[in-house]
Amino acid sequence: METPMIYYIIISTIMFFAGVYGFITRKNMLMMLISIELMLNAVDINFAVFNRYLYPDAMEGMIFTLFAIGIAAAETAIAIAIIINIFRHIRNIDAENLDDMKY
Amino acid sequence: MEYTVIILLLPMAMFLLLGLLDSKLSPRMAGILGTLGMIVCTAVAYTTAYQYFTQPRIDGEFPPVTAINIEWLRFTDFLHIDLGIYLDPISVMMLVVITTVSLMVHIYSLGYMHGEIGFQRYYAFLSLFSMSMLGLVVATNIFQMYIFWELVGVSSYLLIGFYYTKPEAVSASKKAFIVTRFADLGFLIGILILSFYTKTFDFATLTAAPGTIITETAGASFLGCSVAAWALALIFMGGAGKSAMFPLHIWLPDAMEGPTPVSALIHAATMVVAGVYLVARLFPLFCVTPEVLDFITVVGAVTALYAAIVACVQSDIKRVLAFSTISQIAFMMVALGVARDTDLHAGLGYMASMFHLFTHAMFKALLFLGAGAIIHAVHSNEMTAMGGLRKYMPITHITFLIACLAIAGIPPFSGFFSKDEILTAVMNKSLFWGIWMTVVAGLTAFYMFRLYYRIFWWNKPDYSHHTPHEAPLTMTIPLIILAAITCVAGFIPFGEFVSVNGQPYHIHLDPTVATTSIIIALIGISLATWLFLKENKKPGAMADSMRTLYTAAYHRFYIDEIYQFVTHKIIFALICRPIAWFDRHIIDGTMNMLANVTQGVSARIKGLQSGYIQSYAWIFLAGALVIAIITMCCF
């Protein structure tokens, strides 16, 4: 028999919250970005799984995942560009140090 | 008699003309213009008086005439302020008095104020005052009277403060205005109460049916007195303030800081008798509340004695005259207080009061103008700088003596007749007050002759640096005219014109009263002669023997100090300052506190907006989870 859908979803949940944990606890911006990728990935899995198990005839979920991957790529590229730029300026990429415009 | 409106409009025009042009006119021009205006006014007033008193009597009375009446401001359907001219015996009499004295003062000032800075302004203010005072006496309604009442207050303020660089003059003017304002508050409230019940301001309506107020306020009482009595007592308070009745008299002696002719005009002859005039005007109303009249008697009698005692020891000649004025006005008040309108005999006081008002205005103006001439000559107000002046200033001396004899009550001068009527009236009513007032009359003779001897006899001080000389003609002519009036005014059959119910009253002297008063006046005069004819040690010794009384009287029984204490220590320190403090610290503090609390709270919660995306994410997710849990629990 096939694997029940819920298994996939639990995996993605764990992945998502691992991402959440990382995002909250890490100071390094690259690590935060990596955590974001984890979360995105978890969501992507969910899209695909729901599509496959609940509406097998449609393909919205998959297409959405496709777009999400594309956007993730774009986002990462920009984010990394910004991070590197920041690094060039302050030789550091900890999120807490970026408070020049606070308040 | 519409032409009487000139009496008001002309001084008004003069005021505007002189006030607006001010220094563009030469002083001489301004003085002459002002005086000319006053001459015309006087002429018109005399014509009016002549015409009024020669008209046929109706039912034995001279009927009141409303020469002109214009609605100025309408409040409600029945309450409105009119401006108009109401002529009846007393207002016509007042017109004559005011224009006469005012004209004298106008002429006199040409000499007295010569060369002063602000000469034009002085004449402008004099015109303003004349206008207001004339408007006051011809008022057709109580509110018009109040309007001009305020205006005379202001002109008095302006004239007392004429030498505005002198701090004493400034504070005296302020004091005069505020004290009278306080009294006017009573007047105003009285008017309000009166008009609330009677629904009219009009004198004619008010006095025609004086009982209305009693019926309208039936049953209404406050602190044990009827509301009608309160209303009239409050109105009397206004009169007491203007007429410097104890304890509202404190402004008048200080008001002597103003130029002397002003003192003669405002603070001796005209404005200060406004209170008496007010009571006389509303006399029928007062008669329905006899308790108020009794109150007036007491206030008047106390004031008369008080002022007479104080006058005995003052050293500033104008102060002596000021206290003498207070005392004399108190005589008029007492006379009104003892009068009743039941019949001519009971109403003798009313006539006597008006008569005394008339004669007093003349001789007191004369005294002040004489004092002005003396001050002009010796450049000081203090008795110590005077003495033996009879040789230097013969005209002033004679006229001053005439006035002194008049005020002391020596026949045949005018004061004797009027004062005698007052004493008779008081005696008729109550023996106690009669004796009281007779004693005061004796004191009057004493202090007036003390003044006279100290100025004209006593011993010559050192005049070497500046020899006194007789005043110029512009000043002596008014003195002579007034002295002449003083000599003959007593023979005017005053009762024919003015009496309580308008019926002619034949003045006849009560021999007992007349004799007593002459004797007591002579005693006073001889005492003064004995003490002050030549420089000697007796006055000093007497003062020493009654040191406490003397000092107290010299300090006017510390009434001023009490006022000073009340105003500064109580009203300013205990009301104004705390309120100002309360406003700045409590009310404003509350507002500022609200602002500070807001700022503080936002400073605190600003920490939540740390800018750390991780905290945001944590809070966001935690919140989402909480909501999820709640949702799951609920559904």
Added chain:
Amino acid sequence: MESIAQQVIFYLLAIVIVICSVLTVTTRRILRAATYLLFVLFATAGIYFMLDYTFLGAVQLAVYAGGILVLFVFSILLTSHPGERTPQASIVKRILGLILAIAGTAICTYALITYPFETIPLTGGELDVKAIGHALIGMEKFQYLLPFEAISVLLLACIIGGIMIARKR
């Protein structure tokens, strides 16, 4: 037989995903984290394959594993020294994060398990790439030309933006 193999593969993938995701966020060496992420991405691709979304799996491999991760590795190498350990967040923060993560997992799992999904038996097998292609550039209902173009514009913008940001002044 086939299904058992599938089960085994699934569990393998599941274990890799779970362990590597946790390691990604817990390791203190950033390069390792990137490596673990790579494993997770690979496993995710595997999941897509298992769901018969082979095209998706391929994209996942190509874009994520091939593109994004390389970017990550480059940037890591540019911004940190080899062997450097990233600073730890405070213990409070970590505990809070942990609580949140565990609670979140628990609640979501509970919610998902208790929700009665109506699954439809899998049919059809692999999705045709041609169908995907049509869907992406068609203009009918359930076709996605507009989002597709939007994404392409976005990508263009990103390229320009990336150049603008990263270039030396």
Added chain:
Amino acid sequence: MNFLSLFVLIPLLMMVGLAIARSMKQIRTVAVVGSTLQLGLAIYTLIKFLMERAAGNTEEMLFQASTMWYEPLNIHYAVGVDGISVTMLLLSAIIVFAGVFASWKIEPLSKEFFLWLILLSIGVFGFFISIDLFTMFMFYEVALIPMYLLIGIWGSGKKNYSAMKLTLMLMGGSALLMLGIIGIYYHSSADGNYTMNLLEIARNNAIPENWQYFLFPLTFVGFGVLGAMFPFHTWSPDGHASAPTAVSMLHAGVLMKLGGYGCFRVAIYLMPFAANELSWIFLILTGISVVYGAFSACVQTDLKYINAYSSVSHCGLVLFAILMLNNTAMTGAVMQMLSHGLMTALFFALIGMIYGRTHTRDIREMGGLMKIMPFLSVCYVIAGLASLGLPGLSGFVAEMTIFVGSFQHSDMFHRVFTIIACCSIVITAVYILRVVGKLLYGKVQNEHHRELTDATWWERLSAVTLIIGVAGLGLFPGWISQLISNSLNVIIERLS
């Protein structure tokens, strides 16, 4: 187009003119021409109004016009005037006119100053011509906001604090007002055709009584804050003390009148039931204002503080009289608004002129100014006499109308409060004479002051304009009182 809209249009054109003006001379020309036109327009309105009335037009508001500008809430740009608004417009025009001359030499940024000042006047004029609640409120806000900048930039002393305080407190008032207006709107009609038009709301008379209990205090306090009602008056001393001359003039002279005007145009006119029921509460507050402001003024040493507290007292009297809810007292209230507007503007103008010369406003540091600047001093004395109620000047007429009117109230409580309010005339005399005595009379305190000059022609013009107003109102009050009283009849009818 309705000619009333010119009241808004002229200032707008002035602003355009100012925007393109280059030199000081052009700026002044624009300002003078504009304000003169405005004054002319106000006089024209008055005459036209009187003619219409004489011709037998008994409509409540004349020259009405209405244009929809926001349909979903039925908000109109609706204008119309009755006797009260006409007099208020005249007052505003006079004060703006005088204010322009009083700020002849304003530095720096004179152009911007006039721009904001004119914007302020738009708000004021717009407020008085509007008969649509929302439009009225909008103009009210337009009048308030420029205050912040005008005080904050051109002020003196603690200007930032004062500007902030004034703006925030008045904004707080408008918040209550906004709430009140919304509340009124949703009860403006029984059948769901909600309207913002004052006259229609009054005609519908549909605000339920329990809502009136709630909305009346909101609107009354909302406007009362601007009318310096105790205890919401504390913005006034600080605000006035820091504001530049023309702003003080306009603010005390006109803006504070917006409060009183709004109080009866909105609060009392629309909610007569609550007005009858709740007036006693506010009567106590305003009664306190009257005496309290006067007492506070007695011990101040800063000229502007004295005048600000005296404004608290006088404006308290306005609200006090309004709350008496009878024709005479309310007529008195409007006259007091006029009178206080004119004389307080005169006061502030003179204080500004004196301050501009001596650079101090502390009365202890000045003295004997009568010798040095006789013109200004005489004007100051006239203003003072007007303030303490000298017959022949405006203060007397207004105060007496108020006192007589209030005392006609059949209720004992009201009469007792009237007597308490009467006491203010004595206290007023105390503080006015205290200032006059210290400032103008006596010896010159500071020898440097001897070199100061008297007023220049523009200052004279400014002061004389206001004095003419004060004296005119004081000498010939009859017709204006009649004009106001007739317009008030409508409100009084609704109250009974």
